[in-house]
Amino acid sequence: MKAYVYVSLKKSVLDPQGKTIHGALTKIGFKGLHDVRQGKYFEITLNGGITKDEAQSEVERIAREVLTNPVIEEYRFSLEDQ
Amino acid sequence: MKAYVYVSLKKSVLDPQGKTIHGALTKIGFKGLHDVRQGKYFEITLNGGITKDEAQSEVERIAREVLTNPVIEEYRFSLEDQ
Numbered sequence: 316m317k318a319y320v321y322v323s324l325k326k327s328v329l330d331p332q333g334k335t336i337h338g339a340l341t342k343i344g345f346k347g348l349h350d351v352r353q354g355k356y357f358e359i360t361l362n363g364g365i366t367k368d369e370a371q372s373e374v375e376r377i378a379r380e381v382l383t384n385p386v387i388e389e390y391r392f393s394l395e396d397q
Numbered sequence: 398m399k400a401y402v403y404v405s406l407k408k409s410v411l412d413p414q415g416k417t418i419h420g421a422l423t424k425i426g427f428k429g430l431h432d433v434r435q436g437k438y439f440e441i442t443l444n445g446g447i448t449k450d451e452a453q454s455e456v457e458r459i460a461r462e463v464l465t466n467p468v469i470e471e472y473r474f475s476l477e478d479q
Contacts, residue, residue, distance in 0.1 A: 327404065340463060347443055348441060349443060353440075355438060357435055357436075358432075359432070381427075
């Protein structure tokens, strides 16, 4: 089973990296962009023999306790059977 | 309209950052992980008044030409109406 975890800065937190990418894209000719924000993305492959519910809670814990800084970041994740 | 671009290392490319996260997670007690890979994730908000087809080709170009290093990385993206 595979889990995809997406960690991004909270909406209320400034994202200078995203702003820089936005500025660069506009400068080289990509018009029509309103905003760019950058985040992190983790692809976790779980061992077989784990149920979907177990995977759900395990990945939730990993995302919440390890991959995300709760002060400035938020996460979402999805599971995919293989 | 929003575009989500996911950039990850090609399967054939070693991912030391992912390996480190995998090692750390195992060490602090998360068993049952087979592999962890890390990538980047971009959330692009497009200005209104752009058609889905235009957005598709614009975002495809941004992902291919700017956000991805084609030698070692691959990308996928999705669009979302708002």
